[in-house]
Amino acid sequence: MAHRRPRTRLSASLVMLVGLFVTVTPSATGATAAAAGVTEYGTVAFVADGDTVDVAIDGVPADTGREGTRVRLLGIQAMELYEYHHDVSLDTGECHAVEATARLRSLLTTDDGLGRRVRLTARESGSSNLGRRARFVAVEGPDGRWRDVGATLLAEGQVLPSFQKTEYTFNRAYRKAAQTAAARGLGLWDNDFCGRGPAADLSVRVRWDAPGDDSKNVNGEYVRVTNHGTRTVDLSGWWVRDSATRPAATKAAARRGYIFPGGARVGPGKSVYVHVGHRPSGARPGHYYYGRSAPIFENVTGAPSHLGDGAYLFDPRGNLREWQQYPCVVRAASACST
The missing domain is CATH 2.60.40.1260 (Lamin Tail domain)
Incomplete structure (x- = not known):
């Protein structure tokens, strides 16, 4: 039944802290690499939206017309953008689409806009989504540890969970992260984030x-x-x-x-x-x-x-x-x- 739920809108500093906490848990760091059938490394070239990035993968030619290979993050579903730009302030899209894109860019690029090193993993090397490589993405932190990006986005309520039949490594951890974010009313789980809608119970x-x-x-x-x-x-x-x-x-x-x-x-x-x-x-x-x-x-x-x-x-x-x-x-x- 609909009712007003307590909301917690995270400040930028708290968002970073929450993301750090989530991504250093064992289920969000070592599980993917341990179960992966393929592991690749590269540098982020462009963050297209809240669940899609271009990565210059070590030793892999870039996709035609791109600086890297287009990669669809496994286990998450961002709201859709209408327009894609290198300048996120020009992006337009569904409610929460721009916010998720901006957050993913903050996780995968430096303050001066350079792409960070990432690790791409999957159980099946041929996993794909609409012609894009489908991979779990982890970003290398300043301490050299790899932190899972999908877990961070889910824990902050930036995206919906999308459970995978074959690439199921994170299904359990991602479910818990999404439900915890919902209980806290974070991000897209805030039911008037985009302006109060029609009254309805x-x-x-x-x-x-x-x-x-x-x-x-x-x-x-x-x-x-x-x-x-x-x-x-x-x-x-x-x-x-x-x-x-x-x-x-x-x-x-x-x-x-x-x-x-x-x-x-x-x-x-x-x-x-x-x-x-x-x-x-x-x-x-x-x-x-x-x-x-x-x-x-x-x-x-x-x-x-x-x-x-x-x-x-x-x-x-x-x-x-x-x-x-x-x-x-x-x-x-x-x-x-x-």
Whole structure:
């Protein structure tokens, strides 16, 4: 249920301190290197956005038209930029996209703009994302120790967690970092960070395991949005997603997941449902359809992969208003659901 959560907006110095604390824990330093099937080193050439960088990898030719190889950070999902510039002050994007980009640049470049040394690791050398190398990225600190960047961004609430089936080394640690940030209301977990959105007392629940075979019952996966207030809520322009960005008919739909159409409403004490699959004939009022042909919400698994996922509801301003992260590993208010 929606309620005002205590927020902690970090000062620049405190952000750096939090990042340092997170990245020196054993799970955030040695785990990747120990489990990695490939380890590469290089120097950051450009930070494109909150989860993508160009790295001049030692001994590897640069991608065509770039100063290095484009690398997609594993295990995290930043909000999307609309415009990419070397000068971050010119960047534009979704709520939190510019902030995540600026923070990643501060972690991976020096005060005078030079790229830092990084270590790139993965379980599989061929891991990729939309043509980019997919790697965990660790940055070398002044003491010579490697500190995991994804863990820092998650702990500060800069990005969403994105759990990996094959590259699962950090799934467990990243889940805890994201849920702890949510409990503290940091970054994107601050539900009025981008300006107060429409008044609404909502909650989100996800049915991530459809009855039977998920692949044959795609509409058996759904997100339920419930209105706990006393007034009807206009959901026009609100959007619900999991952690992934998928190809879609429009760029906005790819970034945002399912966008509620004009006229979508949920009455007091009522719920609406967003099913993952295609709209069937005879669909009932209050049921909406994402239009996907395959399930999107990961089923929970144990060791070694520790899979899970989350459902996230954003208001038209881009504020993350409600969520359910699963499985829950942090027992604190608002860590896993609202």
